[in-house]
Amino acid sequence: MKKRISLKDIAQKVGVSTALVSYVLNNRMQGRIGEEVARKIKKVAASLHYQPNQVAKSLKINKTNTIGLIVADISNPYSSGLARIIEDEAYSHGYTVIFGSSDERIDKCELLVDTFINRQVDGLVVLPPEGADKLIKSLHKRKVPFVLVDRYFPELPVNSVCIDNHEAAKSAVNMLIKQGKRRIGMISYNTSLIHLQDREEGYKTALKEAGIKMGAKLLKKVTLSKEEEEVPLAVAGLLSLSQPVDAILFISNKTVLPGLRYLNAQQVDIGIASFDKTEIFDFLPMPISYIQQPLHQIGAAALDILLKNIARRQKSTQLFMEAQLINKV
Amino acid sequence: MKKRISLKDIAQKVGVSTALVSYVLNNRMQGRIGEEVARKIKKVAASLHYQPNQVAKSLKINKTNTIGLIVADISNPYSSGLARIIEDEAYSHGYTVIFGSSDERIDKCELLVDTFINRQVDGLVVLPPEGADKLIKSLHKRKVPFVLVDRYFPELPVNSVCIDNHEAAKSAVNMLIKQGKRRIGMISYNTSLIHLQDREEGYKTALKEAGIKMGAKLLKKVTLSKEEEEVPLAVAGLLSLSQPVDAILFISNKTVLPGLRYLNAQQVDIGIASFDKTEIFDFLPMPISYIQQPLHQIGAAALDILLKNIARRQKSTQLFMEAQLINKV
DNA sequence: AAATTACGTTTAAACGATTAAACAATTAAC
């Protein structure tokens, strides 16, 4: 890397102090600077292609204009879609984004948080893994500006932007009921993540409100990150009940894929609803309804909250966005 | 953000100079430091949860341990998949990754490059958009360590990691021929991007070597980023020739999707091969062969080259990886 | 004419680390 041009180089060439160069290039001290010399400084700066060293600037002003983004896995469509929105919002406000994937592991997440804080990020956007309560609490205590997305911790009064999962699941089940389905199963997760439990609760509420009895056998739980193996078994289970299901609600895009693969192979045609869309929906013979998260709104809101938090003029905000049910008949 | 602990704080508390604290915590000057005081410094550092300010360190040692990743769009699966691999490789070497999406636009790409360089990244991984020649040349002249991925510029002797697109396309077409196809069309791009032209050339070469005449009508070109509108038309064109095609090679995952959607809707069953896999392949009745890029190798090689370049011990390297043809019958 | 204000610029400290060189205080060498 070639030696870069610094304020000093410009100052020397023009024959003034670095302070003056700094003032001129930052348009400070309006009116107090000689027109002549200002012009000359700007000219020399341009001719040398001067670009300020942001590291030095960051150290001095104690602000890096960088935000850290921690997702479960950047190669997952939900995460990368979110990343893209955060990126755009951040850049439009003069921020740069560093990112890392936690793989849903709390130790990795902690490592990333530490790394980012040591790099003096101005704030964090975090999609927290299961069991991150302690970490989140510590962030809060250390007054690090941050905002959670997709997931939240009800007992912690920290910034978060999620969808109303309870309502979303409820509306999906209601739709299945309206379509005449009565034996509605669900593929859920065995997890302590509240936002997923909310989805399960929404499913139960919908059935209860419709006066449909919900047998425990209709609710199958699989392990996070083990979808490929466990979902087909779970679906098979739902199909082989004495009273087989006539519809299934899938809790996530990661469960619906192996689920559909199985149903497709078995040539079973039942009602299907899912959280989040995947490309394959367009290609399947049966219509698949899904809950569409307003990803753009989520990302934009998250960054908005974060930036206001960085600027120290906002208290904690918990946002629950309304998800849209895309109803395919 | 709470005031963070600095070397000074530790030094004061222990009653020594910051220099000594620095030496101790970095394990410098082995054996020259008093055991007693070293222990005390480490203890105090730990009790205060000292974490070094990387910004200050970066300024001093002129190294940020950060690399910049510029892709077309982080929400595109190819880009996010690559991002994940780069991330893992980078972190395992103590580097952090900042990223940006160029949207295939040269102006955005230039802006990102400038932003990243001002932030003193140690190097760049770039998926360059069409027409980036000038930018790349300037990076090279300024001796910024960088490596191109996926795309290259034959006339520029700079680091790059790609697949052998010519060979890959050829093998795909050869396979179609072996399956008995004779009227093989291709959906290609109207572009100056060499790696895409290579794919086209590979297609032509395969036909020529097999002694099959390649009419110009068999090669349809669409516009980058306009796949959704143009590909269906192009496919329709290939099917309505006086001698319709019995197979199509798609140049990318972005073209194969609308193509398949159209073919599926029209219930046409012909041979299909494509670059890159998409999730939907598993769900379609017809077998679809595809060229699988060794994404992991590409990412790992790119980072390896970049790091060696940063450490100043390697000349420019152009790598062409072998892609794998996944043959579904 | 002395005192004040304004103007244009420089000085110098600071941000938080690293590190060569200097410095006492011991210990070893001859």
Add this chain to the structure above:
DNA sequence: GTTAATTGTTTAATCGTTTAAACGTAATTT
């Protein structure tokens, strides 16, 4: 017993910025 080497620590400069305060000089006020 003087000199030299070793040991443990500090001093101070440095990285490239920013910015409050100081500083002359000129213009204005009284």
